[in-house]
Amino acid sequence: MTETTRSSALGATGAGDLFQLLRDGLPRTRAELALMTGLARSTVGVRLDALADLGLVGPVADAVSTGGRPPSRVALMPSARVVLAADIGASHARVALTDLMGNELVSHREDLEIALGPDAVLGWMVENVGLLLARLGRASGDLIAIGIGLPGPVQFSTGRPVNPPIMPGWDDFDVPGWVRRHMDVPVFVDNDVNIMALGERSHAWPTIDHFLFVKIATGIGSGIISGGRLQRGAQGIAGDIGHVRIARAAGIPCHCGNTGCLEAIASGPAIASELRRLGVDAPTGRSVVDLVRRGNVDAIQAVRQAGRDLGEVLTSCVNMINPSVIAIGGSMSLAGEHLIAGVREVVYTRSMPLATEHLTIVQSRAGEDAAILGASMLAIHHVLSPEGLDWLASSASAGSSVPV
Amino acid sequence: MTETTRSSALGATGAGDLFQLLRDGLPRTRAELALMTGLARSTVGVRLDALADLGLVGPVADAVSTGGRPPSRVALMPSARVVLAADIGASHARVALTDLMGNELVSHREDLEIALGPDAVLGWMVENVGLLLARLGRASGDLIAIGIGLPGPVQFSTGRPVNPPIMPGWDDFDVPGWVRRHMDVPVFVDNDVNIMALGERSHAWPTIDHFLFVKIATGIGSGIISGGRLQRGAQGIAGDIGHVRIARAAGIPCHCGNTGCLEAIASGPAIASELRRLGVDAPTGRSVVDLVRRGNVDAIQAVRQAGRDLGEVLTSCVNMINPSVIAIGGSMSLAGEHLIAGVREVVYTRSMPLATEHLTIVQSRAGEDAAILGASMLAIHHVLSPEGLDWLASSASAGSSVPV
Numbered sequence: 046m047t048e049t050t051r052s053s054a055l056g057a058t059g060a061g062d063l064f065q066l067l068r069d070g071l072p073r074t075r076a077e078l079a080l081m082t083g084l085a086r087s088t089v090g091v092r093l094d095a096l097a098d099l100g101l102v103g104p105v106a107d108a109v110s111t112g113g114r115p116p117s118r119v120a121l122m123p124s125a126r127v128v129l130a131a132d133i134g135a136s137h138a139r140v141a142l143t144d145l146m147g148n149e150l151v152s153h154r155e156d157l158e159i160a161l162g163p164d165a166v167l168g169w170m171v172e173n174v175g176l177l178l179a180r181l182g183r184a185s186g187d188l189i190a191i192g193i194g195l196p197g198p199v200q201f202s203t204g205r206p207v208n209p210p211i212m213p214g215w216d217d218f219d220v221p222g223w224v225r226r227h228m229d230v231p232v233f234v235d236n237d238v239n240i241m242a243l244g245e246r247s248h249a250w251p252t253i254d255h256f257l258f259v260k261i262a263t264g265i266g267s268g269i270i271s272g273g274r275l276q277r278g279a280q281g282i283a284g285d286i287g288h289v290r291i292a293r294a295a296g297i298p299c300h301c302g303n304t305g306c307l308e309a310i311a312s313g314p315a316i317a318s319e320l321r322r323l324g325v326d327a328p329t330g331r332s333v334v335d336l337v338r339r340g341n342v343d344a345i346q347a348v349r350q351a352g353r354d355l356g357e358v359l360t361s362c363v364n365m366i367n368p369s370v371i372a373i374g375g376s377m378s379l380a381g382e383h384l385i386a387g388v389r390e391v392v393y394t395r396s397m398p399l400a401t402e403h404l405t406i407v408q409s410r411a412g413e414d415a416a417i418l419g420a421s422m423l424a425i426h427h428v429l430s431p432e433g434l435d436w437l438a439s440s441a442s443a444g445s446s447v448p449v
Numbered sequence: 450m451t452e453t454t455r456s457s458a459l460g461a462t463g464a465g466d467l468f469q470l471l472r473d474g475l476p477r478t479r480a481e482l483a484l485m486t487g488l489a490r491s492t493v494g495v496r497l498d499a500l501a502d503l504g505l506v507g508p509v510a511d512a513v514s515t516g517g518r519p520p521s522r523v524a525l526m527p528s529a530r531v532v533l534a535a536d537i538g539a540s541h542a543r544v545a546l547t548d549l550m551g552n553e554l555v556s557h558r559e560d561l562e563i564a565l566g567p568d569a570v571l572g573w574m575v576e577n578v579g580l581l582l583a584r585l586g587r588a589s590g591d592l593i594a595i596g597i598g599l600p601g602p603v604q605f606s607t608g609r610p611v612n613p614p615i616m617p618g619w620d621d622f623d624v625p626g627w628v629r630r631h632m633d634v635p636v637f638v639d640n641d642v643n644i645m646a647l648g649e650r651s652h653a654w655p656t657i658d659h660f661l662f663v664k665i666a667t668g669i670g671s672g673i674i675s676g677g678r679l680q681r682g683a684q685g686i687a688g689d690i691g692h693v694r695i696a697r698a699a700g701i702p703c704h705c706g707n708t709g710c711l712e713a714i715a716s717g718p719a720i721a722s723e724l725r726r727l728g729v730d731a732p733t734g735r736s737v738v739d740l741v742r743r744g745n746v747d748a749i750q751a752v753r754q755a756g757r758d759l760g761e762v763l764t765s766c767v768n769m770i771n772p773s774v775i776a777i778g779g780s781m782s783l784a785g786e787h788l789i790a791g792v793r794e795v796v797y798t799r800s801m802p803l804a805t806e807h808l809t810i811v812q813s814r815a816g817e818d819a820a821i822l823g824a825s826m827l828a829i830h831h832v833l834s835p836e837g838l839d840w841l842a843s844s845a846s847a848g849s850s851v852p853v
Contacts, residue, residue: 083492280803365671395707
């Protein structure tokens with residue numbers, strides 16, 4: 046089983062097991078670390094030196110003097126290195142630098158069309174990383190990893206987009222390869238909904254192991270955390286709920302080529318289109334949110350109905366995944382309780398009682414920060430894994446390939 | 450994250466990390482194990498002694514003499530201990546003893562009503578374990594763990610059934626507690642579909658990390674393996690697809706209290722009922738399978754339609770979970786290709802191309818052995834985990850609680 050493979054790898058790697066103990070931020074002595082790992086004191090010393098060389102751990106002063114020579118304690122140094130987190134949307138992009146705990150240090154946002162293609166968009170990112178590093182007064186060598194969220198399906202193991210519908214020029218593009226020609230650090234790429242799921246969980250639900258994040262905006266998708274881990278599925282497209290068929294959409298064409306998809310009636314553009322049919326001036330999904338906030342009854346009813354439609358599909362998801370929290374984000378979630386109320390109305394009626402008894406359905410709490418936080422967590426989680434640390438330790442000289 | 454917690458625990462436990470290396474069955478020297486784990490030679494020696502005391506590893510002779518004193522190699526001893534696997538159905542029960550690799554050594558099956566209650570059913574199980582051990586000529590102390598599958602929802606962490614619809618007297622019953630008053634070894638209890646998923650994967654798809662097992666019989670359910678691990682969800686009821694609503698079942702009452710559930714039109718009894726309405730003599734689901742095998746056209750059409758109905762729900766599952774293999778088992782799957790063809794017809798038409806491009810949909814290969822094999826794998830996986838080994842090492846004297 047996978048668990049077995051992983052624990053073997055842990056045993057076989059160098060400093061990884063030690064570092065996992067330090068990721069909680071608590072300082073420890075070498076004797077404590079030797080006791081906790083069963084490693085020889087000399088081995089602990091060698092491995093701590095390797096982590097210190099990477100700048101990831103360092104000595105901490107004892108708060109209280111015990112008299113005599115104080116034991117030398119070491120701890121994670123969250124500010125020792127910085128992480129680049131990028132949130133690339135269909136028509137905007139945001140880059141940020143964070144510390145090793147995911148805290149945002151500095152960021153920049155611009156309107157940017159993904160359709161300009163990978164050279165333009167990634168070029169913009171690389172340029173801005175330089176500016177952000179300069180603003181922080183950090184050297185480029187301080188950058189330890191890069192996490193990127195893209196608005197389409199991504200094969201996580203290679204970082205390449207797979208048939209992304211709204212990203213001309215990006216299909217099968219080697220994103221990590223391109224980025225690493227400019228910045229030689231590990232690059233992790235995933236789709237935007239997966240990284241928002243990671244970010245939302247990290248921000249608001251860190252102890253929840255069965256968690257569903259739903260994004261409802263121009264498209265509709267979800268990120269699934271089961272058993273404490275993000276689940277990407279065999280092709281990296283798990284959570285694709287936008288193209289599940291629902292009865293009320295029967296016959297309505299969807300841009301995917303099928304008819305009857307959830308996205309064809311419950312996405313931002315679909316709700317706006319339905320309102321225009323009723324004579325309401327609603328050019329975009331965002332305008333629908335504005336109308337709801339101004340109390341427009343047609344818009345409120347349309348959003349509530351979209352919530353019910355989404356709830357129809359989430360009912361199956363609840364029976365299937367049995368999450369304890371569903372967080373609903375994306376621009377349409379800014380319409381607030383009207384949307385969530387529609388979702389709850391259907392899910393609590395239709396799902397099995399055992400599955401809804403302890404189920405919480407709420408609006409996203411991380412809001413627009415979910416993606417940046419998630420991209421940072423994605424990069425930190427992988428680069429500071431035992432395999433990632435092995436790579437870091439060997440990369441300076443060898444330039445080996447990035448483990449994902 | 451969960452990964453981190455687990456690796457910390459691995460580091461902190463005694464012999465677990467060493468044992469994970471040996472679970473592949475390959476013999477290794479102490480020097481090799483020290484190298485692979487980074488542990489001191491003396492530590493390896495102490496931990497191997499602990500595993501040898503449990504009878505789990507032992508010395509193996511070298512195939513080729515190298516001249517001089519041969520290095521002493523150790524390996525997993527699959528026959529050193531036995532595992533009890535129990536498959537308790539609605540109206541049958543089967544118990545088997547397996548070795549530490551899951552190979553069945555001896556088994557016994559009887560018609561037995563789950564409705565007789567836990568005392569009668571578990572009493573039958575305990576009685577038969579004694580007989581099976583005697584047939585093998587093994588002592589009761591050779592039993593290392595027990596895995597039990599039950600036909601209803603089970604809270605895995607406690608081993609207690611949760612509102613099981615067809616199991617009067619079992620709700621919240623402490624199954625492990627009852628069993629351990631008779632046999633003091635770790636007891637792991639899960640629902641039958643989850644253990645069938647584990648068994649089917651172990652038998653036919655050991656390298657597939659995204660796997661869905663569907664049981665279609667008196668009821669309909671599924672077991673989900675994502676990221677290489679069985680996913681139980683927050684209340685242990687993940688995979689409950691029998692009560693997802695589908696359009697063709699609109700208005701048809703289901704025993705769950707709702708209307709329109711998949712189970713209300715596609716289960717064995719539902720298909721039989723539909724055939725009787727057409728004037729066909731089909732008292733049970735099993736009789737439908739017989740009719741199909743004899744070429745009855747009404748029965749073939751009804752089974753194919755049930756496959757389409759199941760496919761309707763699996764379409765959402767495929768979009769959500771993105772598995773690479775779906776195996777369909779349970780008594781109705783014995784109707785063979787007619788059922789599977791109906792499933793494929795809908796799933797390959799309706800799911801996203803990216804999700805179906807590499808998707809295999811097949812009949813279960815482990816067949817009726819899936820449950821016994823899965824119950825054995827469930828018990829072995831947990832009792833031979835680092836936490837389980839710690840418990841084993843301390844249990845003889847202390848009688849501590851079972852870690853799950």
